[in-house]
Amino acid sequence: MRMWQFRGETGRVVPTLRWSCRVIFGFVISFSVSAAGEDDYLSALQQEAGKVDKPAAGVASAEVAGDRLSRESFESELKEKYAGSAVFYSKLGPSSQEEIYQEYQSGATISELRKKIMDRFLHR
Secondary structure, eight states: OGGGEEEOTTSOEEEHHHHHHHHHHHHHHHHHHHHHHHHHHHHHHHHHHHTTTSOOHHHHHHHHTTOOOOHHHHHHHHHHHOHHHHHHHHTSOHHHHHHHHHHHHTTOOHHHHHHHHHHHHTTO
C-alpha cells in the first residue's frame, strides 16, 4: 500500500488515491455531459436525414394529383437540391438522361435516381 501514499510538506502521509479519484471523477463527468449533447445532436441529424427523401411541399401536391414534374422542372429541382447529382446528370448523354427522367416519371425515389445517375456516369 505504500505506493499509494507519499509524505506531504508537513511530514504527514497524504493518500494520492484521493487526488486520483478527483481527476477520474472530473473526466467522467465532463464526458457524460458531452455524450448527452451528442445524443441530441445525433437525433437531430437523424431527423434531418429522414427528410431527404421526402418531397417538397410544391412537389407533393403535384405527385398526389398523379402527375410528376416536367423534365425542365425535374432538372431545375435536381440542380437546386442535389447540385452534385445535377452536374453528373448534365454530363450524361441524352438517352441516359431520358431514361432517368422516365424512371422519375414512373415513381422512383430520389435516392434511386441519384444512384442511377452515378452508375450511368461511371458506365456500370
